[in-house]
Amino acid sequence: MLLGEMIAVALQSIRANLFRGFLTMLGIIIGVGSVITMVSLGSGAQQAIDDQIDKLGANILSISSGGMMHRGVSQQTSTLTIDDARAIAADAETVAAVVPEKSSRLQVKLGNQNENLQVVGTTPNFKDVNGYELAAGSNYTRADGAAKRRFAVAGHGVAAKFDTETEGLLGETLYMNGIAFEVVGILEPVGQVGWRNVDEQLWIPLETAQFRVFGTDTLDRINAQVAPGFTPDEAIIDLERIMRREHKILPGKNNDFGIGDPTQFFNVRAAATSIFAALLAGIASISLIVGGIGIMNIMLVTVTERTREVGIRKALGATRLNILMQFLVESLILCLLGGVVGILLGTGVSAAIAQFAGWQTIVSPQAVAIAFAFSAGVGLFFGIWPARKAANLNPIDALRYE
Amino acid sequence: MDATAIHTPARAPESAGAVESSGAVILTRGLRRQYRMGDTVINALDGVDLSIRPGEYVAIMGPSGSGKSTLMNVIGCLDSPDGGEYWLNGQLASSMNDRELARVRNREIGFVFQTFNLLQRATALHNVEVPLIYSGIARKERLARAVEAMRQVGLESRLDHQPNELSGGQRQRVAVARALVTRPSILLADEPTGNLDSTTATEILELFDELHRAGNTIVLVTHDRKVGEHAERVVRMLDGRVQSDTRNSTS
Ligand SMILES: Nc1ncnc2c1ncn2[C@@H]1O[C@H](COP(=O)(O)OP(=O)(O)OP(=O)(O)O)[C@@H](O)[C@H]1O
Ligand SMILES: [Mg+2]
Numbered sequence: 001m002l003l004g005e006m007i008a009v010a011l012q013s014i015r016a017n018l019f020r021g022f023l024t025m026l027g028i029i030i031g032v033g034s035v036i037t038m039v040s041l042g043s044g045a046q047q048a049i050d051d052q053i054d055k056l057g058a059n060i061l062s063i064s065s066g067g068m069m070h071r072g073v074s075q076q077t078s079t080l081t082i083d084d085a086r087a088i089a090a091d092a093e094t095v096a097a098v099v100p101e102k103s104s105r106l107q108v109k110l111g112n113q114n115e116n117l118q119v120v121g122t123t124p125n126f127k128d129v130n131g132y133e134l135a136a137g138s139n140y141t142r143a144d145g146a147a148k149r150r151f152a153v154a155g156h157g158v159a160a161k162f163d164t165e166t167e168g169l170l171g172e173t174l175y176m177n178g179i180a181f182e183v184v185g186i187l188e189p190v191g192q193v194g195w196r197n198v199d200e201q202l203w204i205p206l207e208t209a210q211f212r213v214f215g216t217d218t219l220d221r222i223n224a225q226v227a228p229g230f231t232p233d234e235a236i237i238d239l240e241r242i243m244r245r246e247h248k249i250l251p252g253k254n255n256d257f258g259i260g261d262p263t264q265f266f267n268v269r270a271a272a273t274s275i276f277a278a279l280l281a282g283i284a285s286i287s288l289i290v291g292g293i294g295i296m297n298i299m300l301v302t303v304t305e306r307t308r309e310v311g312i313r314k315a316l317g318a319t320r321l322n323i324l325m326q327f328l329v330e331s332l333i334l335c336l337l338g339g340v341v342g343i344l345l346g347t348g349v350s351a352a353i354a355q356f357a358g359w360q361t362i363v364s365p366q367a368v369a370i371a372f373a374f375s376a377g378v379g380l381f382f383g384i385w386p387a388r389k390a391a392n393l394n395p396i397d398a399l400r401y402e
Numbered sequence: 403m404d405a406t407a408i409h410t411p412a413r414a415p416e417s418a419g420a421v422e423s424s425g426a427v428i429l430t431r432g433l434r435r436q437y438r439m440g441d442t443v444i445n446a447l448d449g450v451d452l453s454i455r456p457g458e459y460v461a462i463m464g465p466s467g468s469g470k471s472t473l474m475n476v477i478g479c480l481d482s483p484d485g486g487e488y489w490l491n492g493q494l495a496s497s498m499n500d501r502e503l504a505r506v507r508n509r510e511i512g513f514v515f516q517t518f519n520l521l522q523r524a525t526a527l528h529n530v531e532v533p534l535i536y537s538g539i540a541r542k543e544r545l546a547r548a549v550e551a552m553r554q555v556g557l558e559s560r561l562d563h564q565p566n567e568l569s570g571g572q573r574q575r576v577a578v579a580r581a582l583v584t585r586p587s588i589l590l591a592d593e594p595t596g597n598l599d600s601t602t603a604t605e606i607l608e609l610f611d612e613l614h615r616a617g618n619t620i621v622l623v624t625h626d627r628k629v630g631e632h633a634e635r636v637v638r639m640l641d642g643r644v645q646s647d648t649r650n651s652t653s
Contacts, residue, residue, distance in 0.1 A: 315507060317504050317536035318536050320501075
């Protein structure tokens with residue numbers, strides 16, 4: 001009940017100096033608003049990276065030629081062969097599926113249009129291992145590979161490259177390095193996966209690629225899907241053992257291949273992003289502190305202005321605690337009001353950034369709750385000194401104050 | 403005329419034990435209040451002994467600077483003495499802590515100031531409500547009592563006026579209503595008519611007479627001899643001491 005009176009008095013006092021109250025709150029509004037915006041940008045960036053990691057397919061390891069870990073720069077002569085892939089498929093119990101790859105960027109022709117596209121020669125299980133879906137047509141089969149048929153599966157965006165309807169590409173003949181391929185299937189959109197735009201790739205049977213297009217029996221990569229119940233690290237040990245055996249590498253000698261976990265690259269990026277996000281939030285919270293000092297400043301002025309009022313209230317029976325609470329409630333209301341407006345502002349700005357800059361932003365309930373609690377904390381912290389100053393006034397001194 | 407108005411002159415009690423039995427509302431012994439201004443010390447109160455019984459109407463008079471306001475402030479618990487004892491209703495007010503003092507100001511004392519001291523942004527009614535808010539009285543009863551107090555001072559038609567929408571006399575009436583609303587054991591007024599013209603001053607004094615007849619204990623500071631005549635007892639101060647303490651035979 002007394003609290004009701006305090007809130008009423010505080011609102012009355014804020015209303016009496018509405019513009020000043022607004023200017024005071026502006027500091028908190030901008031502070032909370034920028035914290036919300038920065039945090040939402042940060043979590044948006046993090047979410048974008050998490051999505052990409054998900055798209056890479058869980059637990060796919062990549063063996064590449066050369067001593068490099070993780071997708072070495074293009075090798076002059078690859079030492080990976082289909083026999084390696086077969087050995088892994090046969091012997092590695094930590095691996096559920098093996099997808100060998102021979103790929104390159106090729107001139108691809110449809111009618112009289114030329115495009116430079118990534119062409120991946122691989123086994124048909126690439127689709128299921130990566131979790132791709134067909135939008136039209138069908139995948140090529142192992143039999144197609146064995147017969148070295150010139151079939152191709154196109155990413156969703158390939159048709160657009162040739163100014164064709166997506167479905168319209170089905171059945172068309174594409175010339176890759178002058179060799180005719182029939183488009184038998186078109187994938188659903190996948191989007192950017194790591195460094196590649198999967199939607200603008202073509203897939204052809206591995207054997208066709210090796211013998212008709214590239215004229216080599218080597219591989220660029222062997223992707224291995226870690227079997228359920230095993231960790232990527234266990235699989236890496238297993239793969240290394242089999243590869244060393246297959247390549248007859250003596251103990252003490254270096255590997256002539258590398259095994260990489262593509263998600264590692266993103267884990268580093270995710271860590272960098274989270275540091276960046278924390279930095280942004282930190283900078284933004286400095287403005288909250290500045291806003292808090294503004295509150296303290298105004299509350300000190302308010303206390304001075306209302307010294308007589310404090311004297312009157314004390315003469316009528318207000319305790320020190322009553323006065324303390326009264327001024328604290330006022331600064332709390334200023335801050336919370338500023339906090340609410342700031343949260344709305346921050347949410348709005350985040351939405352605007354998402355809309356116009358196309359960046360992903362996420363206004364999380366936690367960020368809102370923390371911003372709200374922080375502005376209340378600012379109100380308490382910076383309000384307590386002026387409030388104490390008012391509460392400790394001697395009634396007669398306060399009444400005599402001119 | 404009134405049974406409570408018949409007194410023997412106040413006598414100083416011999417010991418603290420006698421304090422309780424004296425039945426005085428206000429009892430001071432050797433009350434001191436000093437102001438230090440650089441090297442000089444001003445004895446605004448220089449050993450004041452005073453006893454006021456329930457139902458008395460006391461006027462405090464004396465030249466400017468004699469310590470009247472200082473005495474009122476100490477009695478009203480707005481200021482604390484530097485020495486001596488102050489008993490209010492048998493309780494030693496001079497050694498109370500902040501919370502107890504707040505309670506005493508709230509329940510025992512109704513203070514009327516020369517400068518009204520109303521909350522400027524609140525209505526007359528709300529001003530009268532404020533002491534009841536600090537007594538923790540529920541809204542409904544609070545309103546009823548505030549309206550009743552406003553009616554007692556004849557301002558029931560001005561409840562929603564703000565102080566700056568009232569005349570000086572009306573403001574002082576609001577202040578009196580505010581002082582009365584908690585039914586204090588004593589009403590203190592420091593030159594309540596000092597800021598008013600003579601007609602309005604007379605109205606206010608009639609109000610005090612009325613309140614006195616209704617049984618209230620009143621202590622009032624004044625310069626005006628005519629005002630002093632309204633009281634049944636006049637305490638004269640000089641240089642921080644009680645110079646004389648006389649009863650008016652007229653009332
Ligand atoms: N805050 C103060 N600081 C220093 N001296 C003070 C203070 N208040 C009062 N005094 C001094 O104490 C003495 C008594 O003052 P007080 O206000 O009690 O006089 P008063 O009898 O009420 O006078 P008046 O009739 O003019 O109102 C005066 O000498 C005054 O100068
Ligand atoms: Mg005075």
